[in-house]
Structure formats: C-alpha cells, structure tokens
Amino acid sequence: MTDHDDTTHLLSRRAALRLGIAGGIAGLGLPHLLGKPALAQGAAATAAAREAAKKAPAGRVVVGITQEPTVLNPLMLKIEVDDGVHFSLFDALFRIGPDGVITPNLAAAVPTQKNGGISQDGLNWRVRLRDGVRWHDGKPFTAEDVKYTLELITKPNFRAWRTAGHSLLRDITVVSPTEIAWRMEKPFAPYLSFLTETFIVPKHVLETAADPNTADFNKAPVGTGAFKWGKRTAGDNLELVANRDYHGEGPYIETLVFKYIPDLTVFYTQFKSGDIDLTGQVYITPDNYKEAKTLPNKVVTLVPRQTIEGIHFNLEKPQFKDLAVRQALYAAIDRAAIIDALYYGVPSATESYMPRSSFYFNDKLPVQTFDVKAARRLLDEAGWKPGRDGIRAKDGVRLSFNNTTTSGDHLREQVQQFLKQSWADIGVEMNIANLPAAVLWGDVWAKSQFDTVISGVVFMVASDPDVTNRFHSRAIGAKGGRGSNTTQYSNPEVDALLDKGTATFDPEERRKIYTRVQELVRHDLPFMPLYQVTAVLGHKKSVQGFVPNSNTRTESWNAAGWSRAG
C-alpha cells in the first residue's frame, strides 16, 4: 500500500462552479434529461458506450489490485480497494466526474441554494430521488432506504467508516417515496461531496438483521448498482455480474472481476502476460513505466492522483519549532533530482497540498529552489551553530532527528538516503528509522509519535477543498483533538479561514478562502511537498470506455461504461 493515510480523495476541479449550473438546470424540472449517471465523461468513452449500448452485456474485464477487498458493506470500516467493488455494486445520491462536476445518481437533481434544494442558511436540505430504480432483488428503491442509510451510519453500535458530516444531520424526513429532507445542525458545505461517497444500502434487507455489523448482507450485498454480486474466492478474486435492469447507462460487460495480486513484480508480470486486463490501485511502479509504454496491445497512461508525497514534521519537537530550520531543510532538497532520477520523471513537483487539477488550486505559491548556500545562511542567521561533530545546535538542541517511512518501499528508501546526504551537507543529522506500514499508520502517525515521516497523503475529504481535519488546531489527535493533524500544526488565521470555509457555499468565495489557506501552509511548512503522485495506469486495448477519474479513489468508478471490443 502506498497511501496508507488516504482517507479519501477527491477534489473538485471547477466542480463547485459547475455544480451550481448543473444543479440549477436539474432543478428546473429536467431531471430525466440529466437523469442518466454521467458515466462516460470522455469523448472516447461516450462513443464506445453508445456503440456498446446497442448490444447486451458481453465479455469479462479482470481488474488487478494489490490488496484483497473484504468489506462489502460500503458503510463499514474499509480499505481503499473495497471502493472499486462498492462503486460497481451500489449507487450514491450523487456522483462526481473526472471534471469535478457533481451530477445526480440516485438523486434526481443536485440540491443547491440557487434551486432551493439547500436553504439560504445552509441548514435545510431537500433531495428529490430518481423514480423507478430497483434493488438487485427486484424491490423498489425509495426515500426510506436513504433515511435508513443515513441513520445507520451514526448508530452507536455500527462500525461506520465515516461519521463526519453525517453526525450533523437532524430530523431526517421522508417527504414522499421520491423525496427526502433533513436539517443540519450547522451549515457544512463539504457534505454534498461526502454524499458522493456515501452508498445507499437497502432498508428491507439490512433491517431484518440482528446486527448490521455481522449481517449476511455484508457477505452477499444487494445494491442498485450496474453490477450484481457474483461470488468471492477468498484470497484470489471477486466476481460481479451485469445488472441488466440497471437504471443508468450500461453495463456492457457481463462479468467484472477483481483479481488480487499482492506482489508488485508479479502484478506487473501478469499485466504483461495478459492475465489482468486493467491495473487497479497502486498501479504500475514508475520504474516500469518506460517498458510498459512499449507493450503491444496495451494502453499505458499517466494519471495524476490527489496524493501529495511529502515530508511531515512533528512541529512539537524542539528542532522543528523554528521556521528557519524548516525553510533551510526545504531549500537543501534537490527535488528535481528526486523526481527525475528516483521516480523516472513520472510525478510532478508541487508547492501545495492540493492537487493541481482542483478548482481551488493556488498556482501562485512561491516555488522552492534548491540552494544549499541559502540553507546554510538561514541556519546561521537563526543561530544554529555547528558543534564539534559538525552537527548544528542551538540552546542545547542538536539539529538531529529520525526520519520514518514504510519499510520495504524501495523508492522511498532511496529518497531517504538522498535526503540524509543532502542535509548532512548543511550540518543536519538525519537518521533513518523505518517501520512496517501496519505499525507506522497506528499510534506512531495518528498520535504524532515521530520526528519526521515521508508519506503520501490525500489532504481532502471527498471532493471538497476543506482541510480542517489536516490543518485545524482542533484536529490534533495527539492533543485529544478530532482529526488527523499529525504535524500538530497550529495557526489561528488558518483555523479561522477553515471555519469560514465549511460554512460558505459560494464557490468563488470559497476559492478566496482556500487560496489563502494554501499560502499560509506553504509559508509555515508543516510538511514539505515533494511531488504530486502520478499513477501509471495500464489496460488492454480491447477494454474500452475506461475513463480515469482522480476525484474518486478507484479506477473502476465507471465500470458500468466499460466494454470489450472483439
């Protein structure tokens, strides 16, 4: 697993803006025109889908993944690979496309303040639902299912994956079988994005279970999605079959298989040999990119992900309290060398925690330049004098610290060697102290029991620019806070901006807020961005309709639109 701490991805490029427009049109009473899920966002995909629409589902696509999907209830504690399965079996109220536009899925329209779906104070929401949708077992889908789902998530005994956002809901009311309304305890703009990742589960199936945590449903799920549950061969693969009664476009393939291959070398070999049709999460490693491009009958594309790889400081450690130290360390990194020599030029440099494809991305941040002299000068001026052993110190604090990452990640380990040398050059001692992923992402990370960590993090939750969980001082887990502010970053201006941002619904207003947040974070350097991750995705030429979508956590978000040529 590369991105352990990926809580969620997503980000909306011009999303919010267009969202308003899409929602507005939908609200004008044209739900059935916009009704079909926006599956095929790309031109090629649309053409392929149209052609495939003429025939019945046929053929099979095998998606290779490196971890085994085991949690089939989409609301429960899960890992990233489970998402691929959930997106195919279930539908959420809304869906987010590669362009960041939120469109209706089980809902008939996207609620906005403009169309009256969300009240002006942001507190009252009303969602109209698509009519005529059926569960895989033939029962009709209604607003009761949505109510049941939203209530189940916050039940104290339910092992929910995410309660944030949902816990603000009050008075969930079924207005009619196709309309639901609720009140929110406080305005929370990111909630719409959260709902693109909240899959609706059937009330009539789960309600009868004694304990939803252990219900039979969790092993043989029933959804409304384009694919129905097939079977799982433990430790090997999981098979879904086409839902011919799907309410949206597709599916065009008869079977969708998720094949589990844990070893990266073996994973790539099986892509070469043709055993897998498409490479899923973790993808092809950058060192294989050059060769992968030359493989016959395969399409290999670079797809930017939302993950930002960076070096995270524990700001409560005395060495890192001084901004000059962080600035000096940043200046002493030859980032271009890391990207080009170690990562084969695949990822791209960035200064922000926000993916550059986002509507909220700030492209005016100062660009880091590799300058060892400047780094030394910064430390000299701040009073960090080299000791007898050549390591700088100030007020009894030596400029020495541990750097930790997941052991066994050979590319990250090379980055560490490189950093160790670079920083030794300016009188800083870095020791490598790696931990297995299972250990690192436990208390060590969550409770800030580290000096520095190299990690790939997705900073946003769902398709929203809000980063309260990462940068608000209320979110410091080590200090009893609610969230993942593991660097223990605290800046009152950032706090105030983040609070304002979650209560603001207007995209342009929000853009100003989050542009400033990025400026402040870039200046304070609680973490040093190394690069934005780019995935090397491969699929057979015969698999058509594949559209990458960096706003979701899975490449199979639109498996309903895939088809097999020949």
Add this chain to the structure above:
Amino acid sequence: MHRFLLGRLVQSAVLLVIVSVIGYVILGLIPGGPLSQFGLDPGLTAADIERLKEQMGLNQPLWLRYLDWAWRLLHGDWGVSLRDGTPVLTVIARHLVATLLLMGSSTVIAIAAGTWIGIRSATHRYSAFDYAATIGAMVALSIPTFWFGLVGIYVFSLKLGWLPAGNMYTIGDASVLDYLHHLILPSLVLSLVHIAVWSRYMRTAMLGVINQDFVKTARAKGVAERRILMKHVVGNALLPMITLAGVQLPSILTGALVTETVFTWPGMGRLFYDSLGYSDYPVVMGILMFSAIVVILGNLIADMVVAIVDPRIRLA
C-alpha cells in the same frame, strides 16, 4: 504403546498451550493493531476509535483477551476474521485446498524424483550422474525459490507462452485440465528444493546401509544384485526418510509463502502473511494453532510408523 501415546498426548497439549501463549503475547505486542489497517476517517475522535475498538473486542487487557480466546477455542469456536467476519475455520479451509493441491503435487514429485536420484547417486557413486546430482542439488538449495519462479515465468510464460504466469485457474474456465495447466510451473519450481534435500538424504542413507554386513552377507550368498538393492538396501535406507517425511508433512499443509506469492496462489502461506499484515489476530492465531497441531501430529505419526516398520524400536 498406549502409555507412549498417552504421554505424548499430554506433552502435546502442554506444548500447544505454550505455543498459544507465546503467539498471542507476541501478536499483542505488535504496535498498530487491526484498526490502523483501515483508512480511518481523519475526522474520527479518540472516543470514536475507542468505540470501534470495543466493538471489535480490542479494548480489553491482553491476558483477558487471551483467556477469552482460549476458552472459546476449547469449545470449538476459533473466532471470526476481523477483516471480513468469516469464521476462522472457514477461512483456513478455503486456503487449505489450494495449498494441498500445490504442496501435495510438489511433494509427490520431490519424493519420487528425489528418491530415484538418491538411489542412483549412491549406486553409481562418483559417476557423472552423481556429480551432476550433487551440483544440481547445491544449485537448487542455494538459489532462492522466487528466482526460479521468476525465471520460470519469464521463460515459459512470457517468452514461450506455454504455461500461465500464475493464478490457480483461468477466470471463467476452471476445468480440471485448466487447474493442472496452472499447477505445472509452481509445483515444479517448488519441488526443486525438496528434490535436492530428498536426494541428498537418500544418497547418504543408502551409503550408510550399502556397506553394512548384512548386505555383504546377502551378496556372498549369491542373492541377485537387484534384489539386494531393492529389498535390503532401499528398504532400510527408507526408514530415516519416514522421519524426514513426518517433519516435512506440516509444510504440505501450511504452504510456501514465496512460491504462493510469485504465482498468485491463494494458499495458506499467503493467508498467514496477509493476516499478519492486517493484524487479523483470530486468523493468525488460528493458523498458528493449526500448524502447531499438524507439526505435533506429524511427528507423532512419524514416530509410530517408524516403530511399526522397524521392530528394533520399541516405544515405551
């Protein structure tokens, strides 16, 4: 014989308790725990996490968790996987089939080929065959299995296209022939190292017997060379091999992690590794206890078979 059996059973029970305590304590000491494997929502509070731990039975002290687990085990309840809620025995059973297929076939190949090579090496000492077998065994023992696996895949799958690059069956096919086709490469690769071990042992055992007095006597009596070889030498040389087989038996059931990984074979080795990675305590402990039982039983059976085959040994 009965007293021996009873004694061994008591010994075995004590051993199982010790293994379980050590296993449980070590697992409990690993930081992180099952929760850290899930992509936890950054918005969860400490209280949320405590609640989740409670729901998963992780908030109690280690010794209490152990006692609870051991008590259930005594009543036949091996627990459920923390990852997907499947009963541990079901999880093990599913992977056992795959492992038995792979390890069973490679063991059969190893014993057959190893015995033959060992006998031939011993009877044709210092011949070209003997030297070749010695060098071959050295190579097979010193080069790691995954290397043979990768070379095998490169040559037979990617270059020649004769054999599949891994997996137990073709998705959508799964006929007996298809299973066999997928079995060839991994079982051959896996058997290499076992052939090496087996043939070396067999050669040594043969040489130990071949120069003994009763063989010379038989030869002096004019017994045909072939009969001497088969009845007197091979028969006696096989005795220590039974013990060896007993020792190897557990690995047939517990799988071969590396080979299973290289060939994406959903067996016990990989199950154990994955479960450890997820800190899936019930499954890890289940496999540990299962392996311990198999090891103890394997040794017990080997001892008894040797006693039956070789009347000189008296179990008491």
